[in-house]
Amino acid sequence: MVKNIPINSPYLKNIPIAPAIVSILQSAFGRVEPCSAVQNAVKVSDDSMNILGHHVPIQKNGRLMVLGLGKAAQTMAIGLKSALPERICAGAVITKHSLKELEMQLLPEILSYEGDHPVPTEKSVSAARCAIRRIGKLTSEDILISLISGGGSALAVLPRPGITLAEYQVMTKLLLGCGASVQEINAIRKQVDLIKGGELLNTFSPASAISLILSDVVGDPLDVIASGPTVFSGQTRQDARNVIAKYHLQSKIPASIRLLLESEPEKGREKADEQRDGRYILNVLVGNSSIAADAVKETAQNYGFRAQVVSTTLQGEAREVGARLGKELKDEVQGKNRKSCRIFGGETTVTIHGNGKGGRNQELVLSAAQEIAGIEGGCILSIATDGEDGPTDAAGAIADGKTAMVGAGMGLDLRKNLENNDAYSYFDAVGGLVKTGPSGTNVNDLVVLFTY
Structure with missing residues (x-):
């Protein structure tokens, strides 16, 4: 399944x-290829599975069911089907780009559905309902194997009663911006959706539940990846209210969501380790x-590069992080520190000021291009490993000391593009966009600084 992106x-x-x-x-994409990751994690015998050292018994009359959520759902499911030949009874995957070739490999046991990302649509709601219907009612002898990857939060949604999809979309856009x-x-x-924050475990109770998770979140918190559909969270409605207050969204969040978050949660939302029922x-x-x-x-x-992984927890406002890393790259070049490669993993955020x-x-x-203007012998690139940086068809971009000069020669004002959150137009003009197409994986962003 491994291929060069x-x-x-x-x-x-x-x-x-x-x-x-x-x-x-290409080596980075290959190393986190989801099919191989799942295959390597799952081993099976007649009456049990070994999941990365965890012994999981398979009941004699029990069924193995599959639910995939996220941008890597199809490739993860192919890996699982290979690891469990002729053992999977039925299942469904929900992804952003369902590829016909992969759909055919998953049939007849596993059906593929598409949702939308980063803002959920009716497709996301329909996909969630269809997948749950496909799996059906499970018994205590059954095992649900969930394949979780980034993007799952938007690709599959079921708003709580009283909240419309349109209101859910408004909330999502406000939070993203x-x-x-x-x-x-x-x-x-987690507070406004019926299948997040561990609620998927309740949906398919009393079946046992195994989740294989591909992380796209800094620090790998399992309850945050795809909003933790199979991980009960200690977060509360007060935590949600605190976020809304922090970003001054009280008057903008739809009334139905605000009222839900201000109400007391219903009983029965327990932690998994407190009520397993066997x-x-x-x-x-x-x-x-x-x-x-x-x-x-x-x-x-x-x-031949002197390479160093500096951090895999890179966070912060994208333009501020870029300015800092640009200055660091400039210092490296001016210090004649040649043939170096400094690597960062993580995920920054963008506060939208323009259109x-x-x-x-x-x-x-x-x-960063603004900071490194004029240097020779260095470049910076940053890509989303899922191949889609925000709502664009580019994975990211690359720049060196001439990028600002090339743009200026075309009549572009780098600073104005930055202020307008219009990086795509700038890099499209100068040729600096990096495009990979949907990669089939999703493990955060990679930022790499080279000197040469």
Whole structure:
């Protein structure tokens, strides 16, 4: 299932180390390929499974059912089907881009549905309902195997009674535009959705539940990835209210959501470790940004770079992080620190002030381009490992010391594009967009600083 992800960027022709960059990025995608990650995590015998060292008994009359949520759902499901040949009874996956080739490999047991991301639509609601209907009522002898990856929060939604999809969409857009972190956004989602914050376990009770999780969240908190559908959370409605207050959204959040968050939660939303009723509940991590960052380091070293993974917990406002990293790259170049490769994993945020087009990775690189203008012998790239940076068709962008000059020669004002959150238009013009297409995986962003 491992394949080379195409790395397309016209600007690469200006970078002397372009072949190395392409190879380095492809190694990162390959290392976190979801099919292989799941295959390596699951081993099966006649009456049990071994999930990364955890012994899971299979009841004689029990069924193995599958539910995939997220951008990597199809490839993860193919890995599971390979690891459990002829053992899966039925299932469904919900993803953003359902590929016909993968759909056919999953049939007849596993059906594929599409939702929308980053703002859920009727497709997201319909997909959730269809998937739940496909799996049906489970017994205590059955096992539900969930395949969780980034994007699941929006791709499958079931708003609580009294909240319309339109109101859910307004909430989502407000949270995405105010600069809230994914942890903060998901703290609210868990309170307003019927399949988040561990509620999926209640939906399919009394079956045992195994979740294989591909992390796209800094620090790998299992209750935050895809809003933790199989992980009961200690977060409360007070936590959700605190987020709304922090970003001054009280007057903007739809009244139905505000009233729900101000009410007392219903009883019965217990933690998994307090009320298992004999069920086997297991959540395990099968891939994250650290694995991708290590792959970048190893391949860069093979190309002769002095490579270092600086951090896999990069967070903050994208333009501020970009400015800081740009200054660091400038210092490296001016200090004649050649042939270096500094690697970061994580996920920044964007507070929207303008009406332009772009994503956090593009905005980070555009901000860095301003700082490194005029330098020779260095470049910065930042990409989303799912291949989609914000609501664009680009994974991210790349810039060097000439990027600002090239833009100026075309009549572009880098600073104005940055102020208007319009990084895409700038990089589209200068050729600095990096496009991979949907990668089939999702383990956060990678930011790499090269000197040469």
